[in-house]
Amino acid sequence: MRKPLEGVLVLEFCQFLAGPSAGLKLADLGARVIKIERPIHGDACRQLAIKNLFIDNDSLLFHTINRHKESYAADLKDPEDLKRLNVLISKADIMVHNFRPGVMEKIGLSYQAVQLINPKIIYGVVTGYGNEGPWAKKPGQDLLIQSISGLTYLSGTSNDGPVPFGLSVSDIMCGNHLAQGLMAALIKRAKTGKSVLVEVSLLESILDVQFEVITTYLNDGGKLPERSAMDGSAHAYLSAPYGIYATANGYLALAMADLALVSQLINCDISDLYGDKHSAFENRDALISRLGEKFKTAHTGNWLTILEDEGVWCAEVLDYKSAVKLKAYQDLAIEQELVLNDGRILKTTASPIRLNREKLFSTKAAPGLGHNNNEINEEFKLN
Structure with missing residues (x-):
């Protein structure tokens, strides 16, 4: 070529x-x-x-x-x-x-x-x-x-x-x-x-x-980004459940997802913390903590099966040793x-x-x- x-x-x-x-x-x-x-x-x-x-x-x-x-x-x-x-x-x-x-x-x-x-x-x-x-x-x-x-x-x-x-x-x-x-x-x-x-x-x-977050800062009254207090927090401007969660044998990453659906699928009651879409950010730390305790009760593979079957965007968190062995990695040459x-x-x-x-x-x-x-x-x- x-x-x-x-x-x-x-x-x-x-x-x-x-x-x-x-x-x-x-x-x-x-x-x-x-x-x-x-x-x-x-x-x-x-x-x-x-x-x-x-x-x-x-x-x-x-x-x-x-x-x-x-x-x-x-x-x-x-x-x-x-x-x-x-x-x-x-x-x-x-x-x-x-x-x-x-x-x-x-x-x-x-x-x-x-x-x-x-x-x-x-x-x-x-x-x-x-x-x-x-x-x-x-x-x-x-x-x-x-x-x-x-x-x-x-x-x-x-x-x-x-x-x-x-x-x-x-x-x-x-x-x-x-x-x-x-x-x-x-x-x-x-x-x-x-x-x-x-x-x-x-x-x-x-x-x-940083164009997304700087634009947010410039149009949000000059409010600084609010990082979560929870380990695994992945984005200062996004609501729960976005982030990385410890499981019984590793870690699971959750992208943008329907919080109500995720909580239902993993059988985690968040009714006292989540009333509408605004509370997903306002109560972010408490929600991440609640979900995190549940994710620790089972292996990553178990959660992937449950969540992926319902179309929830999630992935196992890998280091280089595991990542380079993925078929997706190999297929991309x-x-x-x-x-x-x-x-x-x-x-x-x-x-x-x-x-x-x-x-x-x-x-x-x-x-x-x-x-x-x-x-x-x-x-x-x-x-």
């Missing part, structure tokens, strides 16, 4: 997660992505490890978001290297960077400067807080972004302090937004023949993720294997996108630093 972005050349002047994750999305869709990295050290993410896991001297994290790319090592402060990069830029369709505001201007690769090199370039910029304002040059790091966005007061219980999300969700969503913007820009350029500037920020992305330079195999996830019912797989591992310098120099006549 010919992928939709085949023939599109992307130059990635990015490190860490947000920008490179956007490049990964484009690479999965067929684009040729060349990472422009500083000599010796390269992308800082090469040494940013999760659980201190490394493969071939680069972190496992680096491998997860830089597969199917090429690496070109260049010193942006070296006139000769910069001259070579200008030639590459003149041939590129897209270039992206996540330097702090002002850095690319000093180097001579601002959007305006690059337009003179390539009038049809699509120029993507990732920042922490936007290009202007008092926070423009603050470090855009995921936990910091989560902390100032209000996100940490949505998880956990009312007895907890702020609870950060257990993923680099700001980075990941910002990368998705950047990829969307770049692909939209490709369509616009095809119509106009002109360059397009695409800008995203970590803060805007994480605020956008979410895993793929990358072949490392020494022949070893690295397992990772595949693109979640299907085109004409076909999955988008790529077995090409992340590149070593500067691995493609010679061939790129020769191909583009950079020497």
